[in-house]
Structures are given as structure tokens and as C-alpha cells.
Amino acid sequence: MQEKYFKQFTDDVTFSKLVHIRTTYEFMEHLKQFKEKIAIVDDEKKVNYKKLEEDALKIAYLLKENKVNLRENVGVFSLNDYDFVRASLGTMAYGSVATLLPYQLDARSLTGLSMKYNLKVVFYSQKLEEKVNEAKKNLPNVEFIEINDEVQTLGEFDKTMKKDDPACIVLTSGTTGKSKGAVLSHKALYTGVRNGTLGMKKPFDQVYVAVIPFTHVFGLIRSLLTALYTGSTVHTTPDMKKLFVNLKVAQPTILIVVPALAELFLKLAKDMGVGVLGGKLETVIAGGAHVSPYITLEFNKLIDFFGAGYGLTESANLVSGNASAPYKAASVGQFYPYQEYKIVNGELYIKGDNLMLGYYNDPEENAKAFDQEGYFKTGDLVRVDEEGFLYITGRTKEIIVLPNGENVSPAYIESKINEIALIQDSLVYEDKNEFGIVILVAELLPREQVLREKKIGNLEEYLNKKIEEVNQSLLPHERIGKVIVRKEDFPRTPSMKIVRPKREI
Template sequence: MKTKKVKNYPLYDATFFKDFRTLIENSAEKFRDQTALSYKDDPRGDETVKVSYRQARKEMRGLGTALISLGCREKHCAVIGGASLGWVYTYFTLMAIGAVSVPLDKEWPAEDLAATVSRADCEYVFYGAESAGKIAVLRKECPNIKEFICMTGLAAEGDRFVPELIVRGIEMYKAGDRSYYDYDIDPDRMASIVFTSGTTGKGKGVMLSQTNIVTDITQATYYFCVTPKTLMVLPPHHTFGSSINLVGHYALGSEVYISSGLKYLAKEMQEQQPSHLILVPLFVENLHKKIWSTAAKKGQDKTLRQMIGLSNGMRKIGIDLRRKMFSSILGMFGGKLEMIICGGAALSQDIIDTFDALGITILNGYGITECAPLISCNRNKLQVNGSVGLPIVGEQVKIIHQDENGEGEICVKGTNVMLGYYKDPEATAEVFDDDCFFKTGDYGRIDENGWLYITGRLKNLIIFSNGKNVYPEEIEAEISKIPGVCEVVVYAGESKSRPDREVIVAEIFPDEETLQLRGITDYEKYFSDEVKKANANMVSYKAVGLVKIRKTEFMKNTSRKITRFNIDKTID
């Protein structure tokens, strides 16, 4: 596919770190009294607590010294909890002392947590007080746990408490204990086991080294630079939340405000005034819907479209007044938001264009847990429509089993690629080819300029008996443009009465507020008519043959991805 030549610009400066301890030391010396982390003890209150880079180093070093005395070094340590200062300190410190962190989803049922803690051979469990009920189950089901350590809230009787360990470790360090530094970290050994979200079934334990994580961050920062302040919104147990939202910003000297949760996000954006955000597509889609629904409620949606058209026209002749023209909309996000770094799934180009028209740049990227996670990204001053960017520096990407359009499975090789799946050599062997490239399971193509495009997920691929392949994500992107679509999943319908019937189904969860504003009451007729119009823009074998309306939103994992494997696909 012929593409226009794209002119790149010089790389940004980047600093390489051997390991997490080096990163912590470097940031403390370089950024000193700048704010590294901030949060609120009471999300409803006014006071924001700020922690400088030097203070963070002192307290992480203290925690590390105390944890070494408890025997944590080189041991597997489960970390169960939401984003908090205690979680951040625990994660960084376990890396800095050479332990193996196993971050787990606090929303999992207690039985699943217990099974995973055992499966990962954990000997220490760090937990947030909000998970105390589930921890009670772990006490019974996991007899090999040596210590339960509370990160936030109130520790159960007999458990250790991170703030107390920090104080104890600082005193030990003052008294001459240098165990925190007296250890040569092997950056290439397993440092973390991250369990994949399992949107299509049971997750695997991805083994990542410190080299995987730290070099992924370093190689990414050649391509983009961040602004002074962001919010930590994403779940910390996922690599996009921990590596990109947390570790990357810590290395670059940005302030990370630790969000108290989604229910407080609107208030936090107003108060904290972030200059950029790290989000997954669903969050961005929700912000986009909020912009248009707010305008529609005020009867200003038509005016907004006209203003966007006017602004875009002015920019073509070198006049950029976006920050002034759309100040009321930007005010919804605190007024200082300049950029959103988005990854984890495909994001509609229409949404990217809308935010750009308002004065907010979206850097669309592509990542996967097994690659720590970033594989490619667009750049601050260079974005290519429809692309997830250039492969990060030092990484090789190839496309195998290409079709006539150059599309095939994306394969990756580089220092960011995982060590393998924990205690699963067969699954590990399956995902690496003979040249040691990791097979992502995602389909895409690379243009002649080296830019990567994602087509869809191999596991979601619809294969018809005539040999035609359909990527549901492509159709979902088209249907998502229909006003009133909140969520949509496309799949091959399963007929019990006619097993040989082949039909593409679009299952839609409506945005009732938008539909009501438009005076639409017959949802089935409206969406059927609109989908027929969308079909006209697609080749015949990709046409949707059946529209289903659902009353509840699709089930999602905590990274806000729809879990496709539990959708009922029957059509009769």
C-alpha cells in the first residue's frame, strides 16, 4: 500500500538506567526537591500531600532496608491493592532490593487471588486495607506465606505496616546498615511476574526482567517527551499503568498525582490540572462522549462543530487559537491538558482528530504485557493517521504470513520482550519463532516509512468457509461512529438450528442519553438503519447481517477492556 513520505525529526535525549535502584538514585540527584508523587489522604478534602524525589528515595531506601531484614530479597512478593503511595513505594522498593514483584488485581475473587499467589510461589503478601476481607481467605489457603504486610489503611493484628517499616528502615540505615546498596542486582533475571488480563480466557504469568522494563521506558523516551504533571488513573497491576504511567514519569521528573479512583476523576482533573494523561481507549472514548453530550444538553453541538471547522481552517493558514476558542471545554479537564498518551487497543481516528481540533494532542501507541509493554508510539510533533507509531528505538518488528494487503501477524524482538511465561515452557515455546521473535497475536501491517498499523486481534478473527477473513475491530470502529452507540462488539453469530449459517453480528449497548436527546425511541430500527448505511462503506463480506441490542454494558476487566470470551454469541 503506497503511503506519503513522512519526514521525521531528531530524537529526544534519553538516559539509560541499569536497574530500578539506579533509576531511583538518578532521579533523586537530578530532580531533588521537585514533586515526584502527590495524593490526598481524604479525596473529599482540600489538602494535597506532595513527596519530593529526595524524600521518596529516603523512604524507599528505608522500606528496602527493613524488607531485606525480613528476608524479602530474591523472594516472590504478591502486591494486591489499588494505586496509593504505599503501592508505589512497595513496587519500586521490591525491584530495588532484587525481589520479584507479583502485582495482582485487587478486584479478583479471593479464591482466584489465593490460587495465583500459590501459582506464583509467593512468600510475602503486600495488601491494601480495602482488600482485607480477601486477605483473610489467603491466610487460610496459602500456608507458605511468611509475612502479610499492609501498604495502606489499618493493618490487621500481627501484620507488618509499610509506614512503620519505612521508619524502622530509616533508623537502621542511620545506624550504618547498608544492605540496601550492598547487593549487585542482576537486571536480566526475573524481576516481576505480571498476569495478563485474560480477555479471552485464563491469563498467563509474564516474566519480566528489570532490563525489560527499564530499557522499554528508555527506548520510548527517545520518541516523545512528557509535560510537568499527570494523573495515575490506570490500574497499577498492569504494565501500562506501572511502567508507562509510573516508572517512565519518575525517570523523567514529572509529578504523578495518584488518583483516589474513577469516582473522583472529574474533581481531580479540575483541582490538579494535569498537563497530560495516560489512558486506555475506553477512557478517551468516554471523555469524547462527555464533550459532545455536554454540548448537546446546552444545544451547542452544532455550534461546536462549526467552531471546530473554523479552527481547523485557521490553522491551515498558520493561526492557532484552539486554547482560547475551546477554553470552556478544556476547563472540564482542568484547563492545562495538552496531551493524552493512549494505548492498549485501537482508538478511532475521528476521536483523535476531535481532540486535536480542541487543542489536545493524542499520541496513539501500541503495547502488550509481554513487551513490558510499549512496542510503538507516535511522537509529540509527528503523528500519522491510523498508525500506532514507529517501533521504539532498538526494537525489531516484522509481519509474518502476510496477505495481499501486506497484513499479517506482528512479531517483535528486542530487550523489552519478556523472558517467558512462568512455569509454562510449552506456552513460551509457542509464542516465539525460530529467530526468537515474539508472536504478539495481533494482526497489522508496516508501511514503506516504517509506521505500524493494527488491524485486529488473531483470537477475534472471523474466518468464513469461503476463506475470507474479517477483523471485527475494523467494523467496530465504523459502527462506533454512529451517534448513540456506547459500546459495540462484532462477532460471528452461532446458530443452533443452522450450524452452517455464517452471519456477522453487531451487538450494541446504546447510549440512552444521546438517543433521548435526539428523540429516538425505537432503538432496534434506528441502529438497524444506521448499520445498513455503514455496510455501504464496506466490502460485501464484511457487512453486518444482524444487529443485537443489549440492556447492560459489556463485562470488562480492570484495564477497561471488554472480555469477549463470555459474550453469548447465539442468534436463535
């Protein structure tokens, strides 16, 4: 049933090419069919699929020379560039575990993570040499290898790897806020990769501009590996300051974005025309945080398709996707195949081929994360409608317990508020009014473009009326008691989610 839903959007010939891949060895064999096609464009350097294979084999050769065993952890520390691509693919195809280290790490953090994940080798980009040199002082047993072209190639990749062997470790805060390493098997990784193609009319031969870090599971799977799986071209973006120059040069047909970038791109496209995004853009996929229905509806007026999805690091990114958008614009779509789910006290539990093996060397967190039947507790509060469309209504860890014992999901209320076209983003939290009574407060960030179009006189009065309309759709204990209109954006995480402050009242 799940696959049938997505299959309706793709013709039979194309769908038949979406083969199931279970290991990185199979993935590299799959890529051989693309040979002379351009795989990666890194600044002005163009790398075809044949060259990519050769460079990955060079990485594998270095691992063998350094006596790295199969399934041992190997660090990859690079910018969002070709060095990352060849080092991570070469490591996984060799049969070791690519441990993806964000390039924003300082030397101290690099040292700590190298020890935590028992790294024997760390591949690094020359541009990060200063941090590496500092970290080396405290890591005498770790071999740091600069990524370059001046080495031999291994004869072939490891054929003996199994689908359930670990392929990579992606760092995540998970569902408890503590930094952890999600271990993804080859099977999970490439289930996620294939999921990324489902529901697309034209998955093959696309042009991507990578705007999400490859160390983030969304960037790794949907913006890099899915692109390679479909014989597409990925233009890397090591320096986000050059993003719009890159868009102009690359002329992407598809972009994979977080909601904050979608908001920015939509504003620019409405102000200056879609040509500002390269001139050939057809598809935008958004995820990583809540996507406002306004963005979905408005973007679909400008390009062929804009849709939102939902996933987690622990689920190899992709759990569901809305291939029907703009239909049910508030939904994150239907579940991808090869998963099972259940809803326990409103929380989504999942298991399936795309699920991680567990958190690296962390039995305590693993015990918390899985139930006795092997389902992963996502921490997301959800509902599923009569047609099988999934809606995210909140997070278990963000639930506000009011003095009367009522539970409130701020994310659910925020999603209702964000349906207002004038609201770009919102934040709901508890506070006390002048009488000492606990109330819910909504901070609102207006969408400037809509504000200009509407020519509103008294903004605060207008928004208070809009919030009162929202209140009528909420239960009494969920209603907003105070509205604050922001003039500046909210503080955000590196993945552009709003930082939800810890409050004591």
C-alpha cells in the same frame, strides 16, 4: 530510523536527557537529581523524590530482615496509591521480583496466586487487611507485611543486579486467554519507560493523574515509572469515585487513559469545556484497546496533543506510538526503537530489549508464545503502510471461519464501523438468519453527543445506510448482514475492553 522518527518532535537538549537506564538501581540513582520535587501526591499527602527513596529503602530493609534472596518473588498487594509505589520500587531496587497483585483479588485468589508465584513475602496496604487475614489462614509460610513508616532504612540498594535479571511479574491473560505472569527484566521495564517519553514535546516536569491501575502494565510503565523518570508529579487515584475531584485539585497536564475513559473525557470536555479535566490539560495518551479515529480527531481540536499507541504486557507495554496524530488517526503509529518485527500470515511477531523473559514457570505457554528465532507471537493481525505506520486489523484468536472456509477478522470490520462519527463502539459476530444462513451481525453503540447534534429521525434506518456504505469497502464475505442498535453499553472487562461472548450457532 525508528528513533529518528520520534526525535523530530523533541528539541535536542531535552532529547539528550532521555538517558538509557538498564536496572532499577540505575533508575533510583537517576531519580536523585529531582530531590525536593514532588513525586507522589496521595490524597493530601505529598511525597518528594528524596522521601520516596527513603521509603523504598525501608521496604528493602524489611526484605533483608526477612532473609529474602535476590531474584525471589515478593508480592505487592495495594490500592492505586503511594503504598504500591514504595513497595514495588523498594522490592525491585533491593533485587527481588515485585509480583503485582491486583487489589480487586478476593482472599481465595490471593491465596492461589501467592502459592503459584512462590511468594515468600507479601507487602500489603492496611485497607486490604480483611482479605489478607483470610488468606493468611492457608499460607503459614508466607510473611505478610503491612506497609508503614515505622521501620529502619537499608544503607543502599543492590548494585550487583544485572539488566537481564527479573524485575517484576505482571499478570496477564496473554494471547491465549489463560491467566499468566509475564516476567519483565530490568532492561525490558526501563526500555518501556523511555519509550513512553519518545515523541513528546515536553516529557519532563508534567503533572499526571493516575487513572489506570498500577498493576496493569500500561498504568505501571506509562503512568507511573515514565512519570518518575521525567521528574514529574503523579497524583494517585485509590478511589475512582473521587476522580473528578482529583482532576480539579491536581490540574493534570497529561493523562494516560484507556479508550473508554477517553470517550468519557471527550464527551465531558465537549459538553462542559476542557476545564472539567482540570484546566491545564495539554496531552492525552490512549491505549490498551482500539482507539477510534473519531476520538483522536476530536480531542486534537481541544488540546495540544492526543495520540494512540499499541503495546502488550509481554512487551513492557510500548511497541508503537503515533506521535504524528491526528495524521493517520487510525494508526497506532511507528515502532519504538530497539525492536525487530516480522509479519507471519498477517500476525505481528516481535523481539527486542522490551520483550519479557517469558511467562513464570510455564514452559508450555512459553513454547507456544515464541518461535524458533525468539520472536514473540503477539496474536495481533496487522499491516504496515509505506511510511512505516502500524495498523491493528484483528486478533488471531477472534478470527471467524465461515462455512465457505473464508476467514473474517471482526476487529477489522469493527474498526471500519467505528470510523463512523455516530458510532462509539461496535461488536461483530456470526449468527444465522431466518433461513438458517450464516451471516455477520453488527451490534452498534451510538455516540449520544453526536446523536443529539445530528437530530436524526429514524436512527435504525440511518445506521443501516451507514453500514451499507461500510459494506461497499469490504470484501463480500466480510459484509454485515444484520444491524442491532444497542441502548446500553457493552459488558466490559476491568480494563474497559468489550467482553466478546463465546457463541455457538
